[in-house]
Amino acid sequence: MPKQVDHEARRQAIAEALFRIASTKGLEGASLRDVAAGADISLGQLQHYFRTKDEMLLFALQRINGLADQRIRERIEALGGTATPRDILRECLRGMMPLDDKSRTGYLVGVAYFMRAVHDEALRGLAQEGIPQLRAFFADQLSRARADGELAEGRDPEDEAMRLICLVEGLSTYIVLDVHTKRQALRMLDRHLDELFSGRPPG
Amino acid sequence: MPKQVDHEARRQAIAEALFRIASTKGLEGASLRDVAAGADISLGQLQHYFRTKDEMLLFALQRINGLADQRIRERIEALGGTATPRDILRECLRGMMPLDDKSRTGYLVGVAYFMRAVHDEALRGLAQEGIPQLRAFFADQLSRARADGELAEGRDPEDEAMRLICLVEGLSTYIVLDVHTKRQALRMLDRHLDELFSGRPPG
Structure with missing residues (x-):
């Protein structure tokens, strides 16, 4: 009887080995041979x-994006049906930051891809792929908030969506570099949201 | 007669070879041998x-930080003695962004260091070294603006200094990834400054 191979489990093991190596040595240091050894095949x-x-890198990048999406979707569902746009945005933004081991690894693999993507158009396409959707989702939430009178005056949902994405990128970088603590970074994010959502509900 | 060697010129050639390699292949890909070949020694x-x-990486990081400092200092001097805190901050922030070949290379070398610094405490110390000084300089400018009544109400100079550094980090990342254009990123920076400096001059 031929040995049964669980292909999905094996792909998963390969991706995990790659993530471990990429987050400690960077992607340049991750040879196919190292990853095979790490996945015990x-x-x-x-x-x-x-x-x-x-091919392996493309797979891993899609996997990382998929895992991050799923984590964020679960957080939003956990908020329940009465969540405000601000609640939803806050969960998403916190989900993008390197606050625990999993999100830290995801963040570092993302940076390692970034370095390759700079010089590789195919990878760049994928590395940037998620951003317009994320931005559109954030802009939708901000438009909802504006309709409810909760957005500060003169704020454009599209611009503010991109500003949030940029801010979280920078906050994350300086968490990883120990320039500020996670707590300080989260406080800065909350203050940014305070300003953004300083409209008055109609009345 | 012994051959005269201009050590400073040679260090400069080595640093430039390293920058070229680091900004195209990343620092992982930059061996001493490659750099020697690139510097023609x-x-x-x-x-x-x-x-x-x-040792080579530490030298190059200090060199990059030094060059960026110098570039920014020259821009501030070019503004002349009547420059406002906003003018000065704007020049500094633009100087930190990958808007031309030189600053793009500097930015990419910085990211490559970042990837090493994550796993190397000595490098991390150096990679983060410039940030507190930069933050303090920005905070000083913002305090000056506050004294002149130019800062928006309720803004803390220290917090706003760090927010500017984080925002520019994110704006830069998405310029390099072609998510937005340089023009769009600069517009976003100016809108951020518009809000920050929306105080009313006294009298």
């Missing part, structure tokens, strides 16, 4: 799934 | 200046 078995390093 | 000659890769 042979190089030949790994190449059954990914023939080149770029 | 032998490996032995390179090792006269730097025995290890880490």
Whole structure:
């Protein structure tokens, strides 16, 4: 009887080995051979799934984006049906920050991709792919808030969506560099949201 | 007669070779051998200046920080003695963004260091070293603006200084990833400054 191979479990093991290596040594240091060893399979078995390093990287990037999406969706669902746009945005933004081991690894793999994406158009397409959707989702929430009179005067939902994404990128960088603590970064995010949502509900 | 070697020129050539390699292949890809070849000297000659890769990296990081400081100082001087805190901050912040080849290379080398610094405490110390000074300088400018009644109400100079640094970090990331154009990023920076400096001059 041929040995049954759980392909999904194996892809998962490969992705996890890659994440571990990428978040400690960077992606440049992650050879197919290292990843195979980390996933406890042979190089030949790994190449059954990914023939080149770029194929493996593309898979891992999609996986990371997918995991982050799922984590954020769960957080929003946990807020329940009465969540305000501000609640939803706050959960999303916190979900994007390196506040625990999982999100820290995801963040560092993202930076490692960024470094490759700068010089590789195909990877750049994927690295930037999630941003317009994220921005559109944030802008929708901000438009909802504006309709409810909760947004500060003169704020444009599209611009504010992108400003939030940029701010969280910077806050995250300086958490990882120990320039500020997670607590300080979260306080700064909350103050930004305070200003953004300083409209008066109609009355 | 012994051959005269201009050590400063040679260090400069080494740093430039390292920057070129780091901004195209990342720092992981920059071996001492590659850098020697790029600087058109032998490996032995390179090792006269730097025995290890880490020594070379520390030198290059200090050099990058020094060049960025100098560029920004020149911009501020060019503004002349009547420059307002807003003018000065705007020049500094633009100087930190990847708007031309030089600043783009500097930015990418900075990200490459960041990836190493995450796992190396000595490098992390250096990578974060410039931030508190930068933050203090920005906070000083913002305090001056507050004294002149130019700062928006309720803004704390220290917090706003760090928010500016974080925002510019994120704006820069998404310029390099082609998510927004330089023009769009600069417009977003100016809108942020508009809000920050929306106080009324006394009298």
